[in-house]
Amino acid sequence: MIISKKEYLNNLLDSFCKYEEKLNILSNKAYPSDIVKKFIEKDLKMIIFEFEEIVHKDLKSSNDHFSEKTVLVNYIWDQGPLQNIAKAVANTDFKSHPLEIMNVFRDLIKDIEKNDFEILTIPREEMNFSFSEIWFKLKRILEKELNMSGFTVNKKFIKLTFPKNHKNNLLLSGIFFHEIGHYLVEENNFADRIFQNIDFSSADFLSLRKYIYANNGNQLGQVELVNIFKRYYLINWIKELLSDILAVYTVGPAFIFSMFNLVINSTNVNNFQNDNLINNCSVSHPRFSFRFNLMSKALKELKIYNELPEPLRDKIKSYQDAYANSNNQQSNRSGNIRINNIYYRIQESKFLFQQLEKIINNLIPDMLAESEQLLGERNIINKDKLNQAEKLAQQRIKEVIPPNELYNTAADPIAIINSGWYTKLLYKSSLKKRVGKIEGKNGDYDLNLLINDLMKYSLRTSRIQRRWQD
Amino acid sequence: MLMDYSQKQENSLFDLSLSLAFKKFINSLTEAKDSKSENYKLTIKFFEVIIDFCNKQFSELNNEFSGADAFSIFTSALNNMDIKVETIDDVLEEAEKYRNYLISFKREGTLEPGEMDELIKLLEEINNQLKLKLESNQMNSWGY
Secondary structure (H helix, E strand, C coil): CCCCHHHHHHHHHHHHHHHHHHHHHHCCCCCCCHHHHHHHHHHHHHHHHHHHHHHHHHHHCCCCCCCHHHHHHHHHHHHCHHHHHHHHHHHCCCCCCCHHHHHHHHHHHHHHHCCCEEEEEEEECCCCCEEEECCHHHHHHHHHHCCCCCCCCCCEEEEEEEEHHHCCCHHHCHHHHHHHHHHHHHHCCHHHHHHCCCCCCCHHHHHHHHHEEECCCCCCCHHHHHHHHCCCCHHHHHHHHHHHHHHHHHHCHHHHHHHHHHHHHCCCHHHHHCCCCCCCCCCCCCCHHHHHHHHHHHHHHCCCHHHCCHHHHHHHHHHHHHHHCCCCCCCCCEEEEEECCEEEEEECCHHHHHHHHHHHHHHHHHHHHHHHHHHCHHHCCCHHHHHHHHHHHHHHHHHCCCCCEECCEECCHHHHHHHHHHHHHHCHHHHHHHHCCCCCCCCCHHHHHHHHHHHHHHHHHHHHHHHHHC | CCCCCHHHHHHHHHHHHHHHHHHHHHHHHHCCCCCCHHHHHHHHHHHHHHHHHHCCCCCEEECCEEHHHHHHHHHHHHHHCCCCCCCHHHHHHHHHHHHHHHHHHHHHCCCCHHHHHHHHHHHHHHHHHHHHHHHCCCCCCCCC
């Protein structure tokens, strides 16, 4: 052995002690919720003390082998869930907490999951949104395998990261709903449920073997195909599309407009001018044209597509057309994957992707129906919420009045989020005229700022108003 | 859009838990004494979710490990034992066979020597696959 057991364990202990120091620093910070502080001081410290104890015991033992508990502790440490929690806690703070939109998510998740949870919001420099649970799985394994008990925090900790510069950009908040979709998909094993509905004996599915070569030269069997697409392409596409559906079902057109806004901002100017929008499939994502089609299908399924004002319908149609008619060609690429010690080469081409889309198309009715079931009627957008959004835009935001209520009744938060987009797309010039000074060098920046401020105020006050009304 | 894959990392904690259950169950089989019921239950459930998957019924070990995951691990283990399974029906047959071994073991407290060896070898292979899954950190390369 290059290093002795003693040296190895001392190194491990050293890492634990550094972690403990970090916890001491973190426990002095202020957090948006008291529970975070309690979590650091009680639970995380208890875990690291227990880890230290296990390693100390093993250090004292005369056995040359590591104890089972040390192996387990070492594995958990290497996987990094504890470090991940500390990193999340270290990066969350009061100032960066986008309170207004967070309350909308809180209410939504609470209603769907019926579990208690805490959200840790983490601003990032890059344009990246994410949503994931970071505590419950670790807690479960510590209780089961190390017999640890007495944790003070018995609820989920959800880590939410968002682009720092867009903290107050509620016009972009539709994207968050897609990320919540990913969270719900992961927490409910939703993608596997849908994947299982694929007809693995169908000619469509079995024809996928044409695009895959096993490096051992064998003809691919049905079982191998299932195992490949359970890890690549199909499963990932199902996850993305489910998250899109969940976002459309909760926040409706606001998600489509947010997403297009985000996508177009990252499009190269040459591609934009030459109708060359990137519309490629990848191992992780289906192409945008497929996604935009599905989004509009989801709106139609909810019977709200035709309720949208014509300019908004036209806008959504124009996104679909722009991507469907893009000149950007999918390149033929190939890549290697390894499953079960066998290497496979996958030849990507438009034919493979068309075949995958055909298979996915057969799953869409299940995806729509099960999404509806998961969310429950109360959390699904409907005609009433959209009519409210339209009125809030027309009667309130356009007149520079916050859209917090309509006819003395607190506005629905989903209607408020949509009202921002309705205003931007339907009443932009009237609002500019009304405010007067919003004209000139900053383009739409000041206008967006104004709409966002009105929306933010309204999300906050309508929540209070709803509580009074209830 | 963009997704943080940290959740995947934490999901593998269940793989570890499953692997430990298998290890403990293998020890019980080897020592020919009854396993702790939770390890037996998890082991038999592992085969049942595969059977469900083959019969197109969705089921899972917990909300992180589905029938499709178990199917993938099981078929890899069979492959390493040079048992050829090409179709889902082949897998179903194998899964039912091992499930029956487990039921017999629970009922009789023992198995025929051949069956016992087969079962232990398979469970060890499954455990190896779980360990591989734990260790693999996106080792796949993409050469565009």
